[in-house]
Amino acid sequence: MHVVDGALSNEVVIAGGVLAAAGIGWGLRKMDMEKIPAAGMLTATFFVASLIHVPIGPSSVHLIMNGLAGLLLGWMAFPALFVGLLLQAIFFGYGGITVLGVNTVAIALPAVVMHYICRNGVKSTQKKVAVLWAAVAGGGAIFTTALVVTLALALTGEEFIPAAKLVVLAHIPVILIEGFLCGSAVALIHRVKPELLRDTPSADGSPVHA
Amino acid sequence: MPKFYITAFFALLLMTDQALAHKVVGSGWTDGADIEGEVGFSNGDMAKKGTVVEVFDADDNKIGETTVTEDGLFRFTPTQAVAHTFVANLGAGHVARFTMGVDELPKMAATQTPTPAIAPAFDPTDLQKMIAKAVRQEVQPLRKEIASYKEKNNMQAILGGIGYIFGLTGVVFYIMARRKEKAAV
Numbered sequence: 222m223h224v225v226d227g228a229l230s231n232e233v234v235i236a237g238g239v240l241a242a243a244g245i246g247w248g249l250r251k252m253d254m255e256k257i258p259a260a261g262m263l264t265a266t267f268f269v270a271s272l273i274h275v276p277i278g279p280s281s282v283h284l285i286m287n288g289l290a291g292l293l294l295g296w297m298a299f300p301a302l303f304v305g306l307l308l309q310a311i312f313f314g315y316g317g318i319t320v321l322g323v324n325t326v327a328i329a330l331p332a333v334v335m336h337y338i339c340r341n342g343v344k345s346t347q348k349k350v351a352v353l354w355a356a357v358a359g360g361g362a363i364f365t366t367a368l369v370v371t372l373a374l375a376l377t378g379e380e381f382i383p384a385a386k387l388v389v390l391a392h393i394p395v396i397l398i399e400g401f402l403c404g405s406a407v408a409l410i411h412r413v414k415p416e417l418l419r420d421t422p423s424a425d426g427s428p429v430h431a
Numbered sequence: 432m433p434k435f436y437i438t439a440f441f442a443l444l445l446m447t448d449q450a451l452a453h454k455v456v457g458s459g460w461t462d463g464a465d466i467e468g469e470v471g472f473s474n475g476d477m478a479k480k481g482t483v484v485e486v487f488d489a490d491d492n493k494i495g496e497t498t499v500t501e502d503g504l505f506r507f508t509p510t511q512a513v514a515h516t517f518v519a520n521l522g523a524g525h526v527a528r529f530t531m532g533v534d535e536l537p538k539m540a541a542t543q544t545p546t547p548a549i550a551p552a553f554d555p556t557d558l559q560k561m562i563a564k565a566v567r568q569e570v571q572p573l574r575k576e577i578a579s580y581k582e583k584n585n586m587q588a589i590l591g592g593i594g595y596i597f598g599l600t601g602v603v604f605y606i607m608a609r610r611k612e613k614a615a616v
Contacts, residue, residue: 261600
Protein backbone atom coordinates (compact mmCIF):
# COMPACT_ATOMS: atom_id res chain seq x y z
CA MET A 222 0.00 0.00 0.00
CA HIS A 223 2.96 2.25 0.44
CA VAL A 224 3.50 4.64 -2.38
CA VAL A 225 7.15 4.54 -3.46
CA ASP A 226 9.61 7.34 -4.13
CA GLY A 227 9.20 8.95 -7.49
CA ALA A 228 5.62 7.83 -8.16
CA LEU A 229 4.04 11.14 -7.23
CA SER A 230 4.47 14.68 -8.45
CA ASN A 231 6.32 17.15 -6.26
CA GLU A 232 3.16 19.08 -5.40
CA VAL A 233 1.46 15.99 -4.02
CA VAL A 234 4.57 15.02 -2.06
CA ILE A 235 4.85 18.48 -0.51
CA ALA A 236 1.14 18.69 0.29
CA GLY A 237 1.35 15.27 1.91
CA GLY A 238 4.32 16.37 3.98
CA VAL A 239 2.55 19.50 5.22
CA LEU A 240 -0.64 17.62 6.09
CA ALA A 241 1.31 14.90 7.86
CA ALA A 242 3.32 17.44 9.86
CA ALA A 243 0.10 19.17 10.92
CA GLY A 244 -1.46 15.85 11.93
CA ILE A 245 1.62 14.79 13.87
CA GLY A 246 1.80 18.14 15.64
CA TRP A 247 -1.86 18.00 16.59
CA GLY A 248 -1.47 14.38 17.69
CA LEU A 249 1.48 15.27 19.92
CA ARG A 250 -0.52 18.08 21.51
CA LYS A 251 -3.34 15.68 22.22
CA MET A 252 -0.97 13.14 23.70
CA ASP A 253 -1.63 12.06 27.23
CA MET A 254 0.35 9.81 29.46
CA GLU A 255 -2.31 7.15 29.85
CA LYS A 256 -2.22 6.36 26.17
CA ILE A 257 1.51 6.18 25.60
CA PRO A 258 1.88 2.44 26.25
CA ALA A 259 -1.06 1.75 23.96
CA ALA A 260 0.49 3.97 21.29
CA GLY A 261 3.78 2.07 21.55
CA MET A 262 2.08 -1.29 21.27
CA LEU A 263 -0.05 -0.24 18.32
CA THR A 264 2.96 1.22 16.52
CA ALA A 265 4.73 -2.10 16.96
CA THR A 266 1.63 -3.95 15.75
CA PHE A 267 1.43 -1.78 12.66
CA PHE A 268 5.16 -2.13 12.02
CA VAL A 269 5.02 -5.92 12.06
CA ALA A 270 1.61 -6.33 10.41
CA SER A 271 2.69 -4.31 7.38
CA LEU A 272 5.59 -6.67 6.76
CA ILE A 273 3.35 -9.52 5.68
CA HIS A 274 2.99 -8.75 2.01
CA VAL A 275 0.49 -10.19 -0.36
CA PRO A 276 0.92 -9.34 -4.03
CA ILE A 277 -2.36 -8.81 -5.85
CA GLY A 278 -2.22 -7.54 -9.38
CA PRO A 279 0.28 -4.77 -9.84
CA SER A 280 -0.21 -3.55 -6.29
CA SER A 281 0.79 -5.13 -3.06
CA VAL A 282 -1.42 -5.61 -0.12
CA HIS A 283 -0.72 -6.18 3.51
CA LEU A 284 -2.36 -5.82 6.86
CA ILE A 285 -2.19 -2.30 8.20
CA MET A 286 -4.16 -2.34 11.43
CA ASN A 287 -4.70 1.39 11.25
CA GLY A 288 -8.38 1.03 12.17
CA LEU A 289 -7.53 -0.37 15.58
CA ALA A 290 -4.85 2.25 16.11
CA GLY A 291 -7.37 4.97 15.24
CA LEU A 292 -10.04 3.59 17.56
CA LEU A 293 -7.74 3.49 20.55
CA LEU A 294 -5.52 6.48 19.85
CA GLY A 295 -7.52 9.09 17.98
CA TRP A 296 -5.23 11.87 16.79
CA MET A 297 -2.27 10.19 18.44
CA ALA A 298 -2.46 7.70 15.58
CA PHE A 299 -0.61 10.28 13.47
CA PRO A 300 2.67 10.33 15.42
CA ALA A 301 2.39 6.61 16.21
CA LEU A 302 1.89 5.46 12.63
CA PHE A 303 4.46 7.96 11.38
CA VAL A 304 7.10 6.30 13.55
CA GLY A 305 6.12 2.91 12.18
CA LEU A 306 6.34 4.13 8.59
CA LEU A 307 9.65 5.87 9.20
CA LEU A 308 11.21 2.69 10.56
CA GLN A 309 9.83 0.65 7.68
CA ALA A 310 11.28 3.09 5.18
CA ILE A 311 14.69 3.02 6.88
CA PHE A 312 14.93 -0.70 7.56
CA PHE A 313 13.16 -2.22 4.60
CA GLY A 314 12.88 0.48 2.01
CA TYR A 315 9.08 0.29 1.99
CA GLY A 316 7.70 3.51 0.71
CA GLY A 317 10.51 5.99 0.90
CA ILE A 318 11.69 9.02 2.77
CA THR A 319 10.32 11.65 0.40
CA VAL A 320 6.84 10.13 0.26
CA LEU A 321 6.73 9.57 4.00
CA GLY A 322 4.29 12.46 4.39
CA VAL A 323 1.86 11.11 1.82
CA ASN A 324 2.03 7.64 3.30
CA THR A 325 1.49 8.99 6.81
CA VAL A 326 -1.62 10.86 5.69
CA ALA A 327 -2.86 7.85 3.72
CA ILE A 328 -2.65 5.60 6.75
CA ALA A 329 -3.22 7.87 9.75
CA LEU A 330 -6.00 10.07 8.38
CA PRO A 331 -8.41 7.14 7.85
CA ALA A 332 -7.54 6.01 11.37
CA VAL A 333 -8.63 9.36 12.77
CA VAL A 334 -11.76 9.44 10.61
CA MET A 335 -12.76 5.97 11.81
CA HIS A 336 -12.08 7.07 15.35
CA TYR A 337 -14.75 9.73 15.11
CA ILE A 338 -17.23 7.64 13.14
CA CYS A 339 -17.05 4.47 15.22
CA ARG A 340 -16.02 5.74 18.62
CA ASN A 341 -19.50 5.92 20.14
CA GLY A 342 -20.50 2.55 18.79
CA VAL A 343 -17.41 0.89 20.19
CA LYS A 344 -18.00 2.41 23.61
CA SER A 345 -21.31 0.61 23.83
CA THR A 346 -21.63 -1.61 26.86
CA GLN A 347 -23.25 -4.26 24.69
CA LYS A 348 -20.41 -6.37 23.46
CA LYS A 349 -22.03 -7.28 20.16
CA VAL A 350 -22.62 -3.68 19.19
CA ALA A 351 -19.08 -2.71 20.16
CA VAL A 352 -17.54 -5.55 18.16
CA LEU A 353 -19.64 -4.75 15.12
CA TRP A 354 -18.56 -1.12 15.13
CA ALA A 355 -14.95 -2.16 15.61
CA ALA A 356 -15.19 -4.38 12.55
CA VAL A 357 -16.59 -1.42 10.62
CA ALA A 358 -13.65 0.69 11.79
CA GLY A 359 -11.10 -1.98 10.84
CA GLY A 360 -12.49 -2.50 7.36
CA GLY A 361 -13.43 1.13 6.79
CA ALA A 362 -9.93 2.34 7.59
CA ILE A 363 -8.44 0.14 4.87
CA PHE A 364 -11.09 1.24 2.40
CA THR A 365 -10.38 4.89 3.13
CA THR A 366 -6.64 4.32 2.93
CA ALA A 367 -7.09 2.79 -0.51
CA LEU A 368 -9.10 5.84 -1.58
CA VAL A 369 -6.50 8.30 -0.27
CA VAL A 370 -3.70 6.47 -2.09
CA THR A 371 -5.65 6.49 -5.35
CA LEU A 372 -6.45 10.14 -4.88
CA ALA A 373 -2.74 10.88 -4.47
CA LEU A 374 -2.04 8.93 -7.65
CA ALA A 375 -4.91 10.67 -9.43
CA LEU A 376 -3.54 14.09 -8.54
CA THR A 377 -0.33 12.99 -10.17
CA GLY A 378 -2.10 12.06 -13.36
CA GLU A 379 -3.32 8.49 -13.22
CA GLU A 380 -6.95 7.93 -14.08
CA PHE A 381 -8.87 7.98 -10.82
CA ILE A 382 -11.83 5.69 -11.38
CA PRO A 383 -10.08 2.65 -12.91
CA ALA A 384 -7.16 2.93 -10.52
CA ALA A 385 -9.49 3.28 -7.53
CA LYS A 386 -11.49 0.27 -8.63
CA LEU A 387 -8.36 -1.80 -8.93
CA VAL A 388 -6.93 -0.77 -5.59
CA VAL A 389 -10.22 -1.15 -3.72
CA LEU A 390 -10.92 -4.54 -5.32
CA ALA A 391 -7.45 -5.72 -4.42
CA HIS A 392 -8.08 -4.74 -0.84
CA ILE A 393 -11.36 -6.56 -0.32
CA PRO A 394 -9.70 -9.58 1.36
CA VAL A 395 -7.69 -7.23 3.55
CA ILE A 396 -10.80 -5.21 4.41
CA LEU A 397 -12.49 -8.42 5.55
CA ILE A 398 -9.47 -9.66 7.50
CA GLU A 399 -8.89 -6.32 9.17
CA GLY A 400 -12.56 -6.01 10.07
CA PHE A 401 -12.37 -9.43 11.66
CA LEU A 402 -9.13 -8.71 13.51
CA CYS A 403 -10.28 -5.32 14.73
CA GLY A 404 -13.56 -6.82 15.93
CA SER A 405 -11.73 -9.61 17.75
CA ALA A 406 -9.31 -7.17 19.35
CA VAL A 407 -12.17 -5.05 20.64
CA ALA A 408 -13.99 -8.16 21.88
CA LEU A 409 -10.89 -9.02 23.87
CA ILE A 410 -10.40 -5.49 25.15
CA HIS A 411 -14.05 -5.42 26.14
CA ARG A 412 -13.48 -8.41 28.33
CA VAL A 413 -10.10 -7.70 29.88
CA LYS A 414 -9.54 -3.97 29.80
CA PRO A 415 -12.72 -2.06 28.99
CA GLU A 416 -11.32 1.24 30.26
CA LEU A 417 -9.05 1.37 27.20
CA LEU A 418 -12.11 2.07 25.08
CA ARG A 419 -13.40 4.88 27.20
CA ASP A 420 -12.67 8.47 26.58
CA THR A 421 -9.62 9.75 28.19
CA PRO A 422 -9.65 12.09 30.84
CA SER A 423 -9.86 15.64 31.40
CA ALA A 424 -7.56 18.26 30.01
CA ASP A 425 -5.25 18.29 33.02
CA GLY A 426 -4.28 14.72 32.26
CA SER A 427 -5.56 13.14 35.43
CA PRO A 428 -6.83 9.65 34.81
CA VAL A 429 -10.55 9.00 34.99
CA HIS A 430 -10.25 5.63 36.52
CA ALA A 431 -7.73 5.48 39.30
CA MET B 432 -19.64 -20.22 17.10
CA PRO B 433 -16.07 -19.08 17.82
CA LYS B 434 -14.89 -22.12 15.94
CA PHE B 435 -16.68 -20.87 12.87
CA TYR B 436 -14.99 -17.49 13.15
CA ILE B 437 -11.58 -19.02 13.50
CA THR B 438 -12.11 -21.24 10.48
CA ALA B 439 -13.40 -18.31 8.48
CA PHE B 440 -10.36 -16.29 9.47
CA PHE B 441 -7.89 -18.91 8.34
CA ALA B 442 -9.84 -19.41 5.16
CA LEU B 443 -9.42 -15.69 4.47
CA LEU B 444 -5.73 -15.89 5.25
CA LEU B 445 -5.32 -18.76 2.81
CA MET B 446 -7.09 -16.74 0.14
CA THR B 447 -4.31 -14.23 0.22
CA ASP B 448 -1.39 -16.69 -0.08
CA GLN B 449 1.29 -14.59 1.39
CA ALA B 450 4.57 -13.78 -0.20
CA LEU B 451 7.15 -11.09 0.17
CA ALA B 452 8.35 -8.95 -2.65
CA HIS B 453 6.42 -6.14 -4.12
CA LYS B 454 9.21 -3.76 -4.89
CA VAL B 455 9.96 -2.85 -8.43
CA VAL B 456 13.28 -3.63 -10.01
CA GLY B 457 14.84 -2.59 -13.26
CA SER B 458 18.17 -3.28 -14.87
CA GLY B 459 19.82 -2.97 -18.22
CA TRP B 460 22.77 -4.28 -20.13
CA THR B 461 24.24 -3.84 -23.56
CA ASP B 462 23.47 -6.02 -26.50
CA GLY B 463 25.43 -5.04 -29.54
CA ALA B 464 24.64 -1.40 -30.24
CA ASP B 465 21.44 -1.58 -28.20
CA ILE B 466 20.58 -1.38 -24.57
CA GLU B 467 18.46 -4.26 -23.48
CA GLY B 468 16.78 -4.20 -20.11
CA GLU B 469 14.02 -5.52 -18.01
CA VAL B 470 11.61 -4.09 -15.48
CA GLY B 471 9.32 -5.93 -13.17
CA PHE B 472 8.59 -6.84 -9.60
CA SER B 473 11.20 -8.25 -7.32
CA ASN B 474 9.31 -11.52 -6.95
CA GLY B 475 10.16 -12.32 -10.54
CA ASP B 476 7.02 -11.08 -12.28
CA MET B 477 8.13 -9.07 -15.26
CA ALA B 478 6.36 -6.05 -16.65
CA LYS B 479 3.48 -6.78 -18.99
CA LYS B 480 3.94 -6.63 -22.72
CA GLY B 481 3.38 -3.11 -24.00
CA THR B 482 4.47 -1.32 -20.83
CA VAL B 483 5.98 1.99 -21.89
CA VAL B 484 9.56 2.63 -20.84
CA GLU B 485 10.59 6.26 -21.07
CA VAL B 486 14.20 7.26 -21.48
CA PHE B 487 15.64 10.44 -20.04
CA ASP B 488 19.10 11.97 -20.18
CA ALA B 489 21.02 13.28 -17.18
CA ASP B 490 19.10 16.60 -17.25
CA ASP B 491 15.70 14.88 -17.24
CA ASN B 492 15.03 15.61 -20.89
CA LYS B 493 13.10 12.88 -22.57
CA ILE B 494 15.20 11.37 -25.31
CA GLY B 495 12.96 8.54 -26.33
CA GLU B 496 10.71 5.73 -25.32
CA THR B 497 10.28 2.08 -25.99
CA THR B 498 7.93 -0.69 -24.96
CA VAL B 499 8.31 -3.99 -23.23
CA THR B 500 8.10 -6.97 -25.55
CA GLU B 501 6.67 -10.43 -25.07
CA ASP B 502 9.51 -11.78 -22.92
CA GLY B 503 9.49 -8.87 -20.42
CA LEU B 504 12.51 -7.19 -21.98
CA PHE B 505 12.81 -3.87 -23.72
CA ARG B 506 15.32 -2.64 -26.21
CA PHE B 507 16.60 0.86 -26.83
CA THR B 508 19.22 2.13 -29.23
CA PRO B 509 21.17 5.00 -27.68
CA THR B 510 22.14 7.82 -29.98
CA GLN B 511 23.84 10.13 -27.50
CA ALA B 512 26.74 9.44 -25.21
CA VAL B 513 25.01 10.59 -22.02
CA ALA B 514 23.76 8.81 -18.95
CA HIS B 515 20.43 7.15 -19.73
CA THR B 516 17.69 6.91 -17.12
CA PHE B 517 14.94 4.40 -17.78
CA VAL B 518 11.57 4.94 -16.15
CA ALA B 519 8.64 2.56 -16.37
CA ASN B 520 5.32 3.15 -14.64
CA LEU B 521 3.88 -0.20 -13.64
CA GLY B 522 0.73 1.35 -12.24
CA ALA B 523 -0.68 1.80 -8.73
CA GLY B 524 2.30 3.76 -7.54
CA HIS B 525 4.96 1.39 -8.75
CA VAL B 526 7.62 3.12 -10.76
CA ALA B 527 10.75 1.34 -11.83
CA ARG B 528 13.71 3.62 -12.44
CA PHE B 529 17.34 2.90 -13.12
CA THR B 530 20.22 4.71 -14.71
CA MET B 531 23.01 3.54 -16.94
CA GLY B 532 26.10 5.70 -16.91
CA VAL B 533 28.05 6.66 -20.01
CA ASP B 534 30.58 3.92 -19.34
CA GLU B 535 27.83 1.31 -19.33
CA LEU B 536 26.46 2.27 -22.71
CA PRO B 537 27.15 0.18 -25.75
CA LYS B 538 29.83 1.52 -28.03
CA MET B 539 28.24 3.88 -30.50
CA ALA B 540 28.34 2.72 -34.05
CA ALA B 541 30.19 5.88 -35.01
CA THR B 542 32.88 5.63 -32.36
CA GLN B 543 33.55 1.99 -33.00
CA THR B 544 36.97 1.53 -34.49
CA PRO B 545 36.90 -0.80 -37.41
CA THR B 546 38.77 -3.90 -36.35
CA PRO B 547 40.81 -5.59 -38.98
CA ALA B 548 39.52 -9.05 -39.60
CA ILE B 549 41.75 -11.70 -38.10
CA ALA B 550 40.37 -14.45 -40.19
CA PRO B 551 37.92 -13.88 -42.96
CA ALA B 552 35.42 -16.46 -41.71
CA PHE B 553 35.46 -15.20 -38.17
CA ASP B 554 33.90 -12.01 -36.91
CA PRO B 555 35.10 -10.99 -33.43
CA THR B 556 31.96 -8.98 -32.75
CA ASP B 557 29.93 -12.15 -33.20
CA LEU B 558 32.05 -13.87 -30.61
CA GLN B 559 31.61 -10.94 -28.25
CA LYS B 560 27.87 -11.13 -28.69
CA MET B 561 27.86 -14.85 -28.01
CA ILE B 562 29.92 -14.44 -24.87
CA ALA B 563 27.75 -11.58 -23.66
CA LYS B 564 24.64 -13.67 -24.25
CA ALA B 565 26.04 -16.71 -22.47
CA VAL B 566 27.15 -14.68 -19.47
CA ARG B 567 23.78 -13.00 -19.29
CA GLN B 568 21.98 -16.31 -19.25
CA GLU B 569 24.28 -17.62 -16.54
CA VAL B 570 23.86 -14.54 -14.41
CA GLN B 571 20.09 -14.25 -14.79
CA PRO B 572 19.13 -16.59 -11.91
CA LEU B 573 21.74 -14.96 -9.69
CA ARG B 574 20.28 -11.55 -10.33
CA LYS B 575 16.82 -12.80 -9.44
CA GLU B 576 18.20 -14.32 -6.29
CA ILE B 577 19.96 -11.12 -5.31
CA ALA B 578 16.79 -9.13 -5.94
CA SER B 579 14.75 -11.43 -3.74
CA TYR B 580 17.51 -11.46 -1.14
CA LYS B 581 17.38 -7.68 -0.96
CA GLU B 582 13.67 -8.02 -0.27
CA LYS B 583 14.07 -10.35 2.64
CA ASN B 584 12.85 -9.01 5.92
CA ASN B 585 15.29 -10.42 8.31
CA MET B 586 14.35 -11.10 11.85
CA GLN B 587 17.02 -8.83 13.29
CA ALA B 588 15.67 -5.80 11.48
CA ILE B 589 12.13 -6.55 12.62
CA LEU B 590 13.19 -7.00 16.23
CA GLY B 591 15.36 -3.91 15.93
CA GLY B 592 12.38 -1.93 14.72
CA ILE B 593 10.26 -3.09 17.62
CA GLY B 594 13.09 -2.15 19.94
CA TYR B 595 13.20 1.35 18.46
CA ILE B 596 9.46 1.72 18.96
CA PHE B 597 9.65 0.69 22.60
CA GLY B 598 12.64 2.95 23.11
CA LEU B 599 10.77 5.90 21.62
CA THR B 600 7.81 5.10 23.84
CA GLY B 601 10.15 5.38 26.80
CA VAL B 602 11.52 8.71 25.59
CA VAL B 603 8.02 10.12 25.18
CA PHE B 604 7.16 8.88 28.65
CA TYR B 605 10.21 10.63 30.03
CA ILE B 606 9.35 13.92 28.35
CA MET B 607 5.74 13.75 29.49
CA ALA B 608 6.79 12.95 33.03
CA ARG B 609 9.15 15.93 33.10
CA ARG B 610 6.43 18.16 31.81
CA LYS B 611 4.03 16.95 34.44
CA GLU B 612 6.59 17.44 37.17
CA LYS B 613 7.25 20.97 36.03
CA ALA B 614 3.56 21.71 35.92
CA ALA B 615 3.21 20.39 39.45
CA VAL B 616 6.00 22.65 40.75
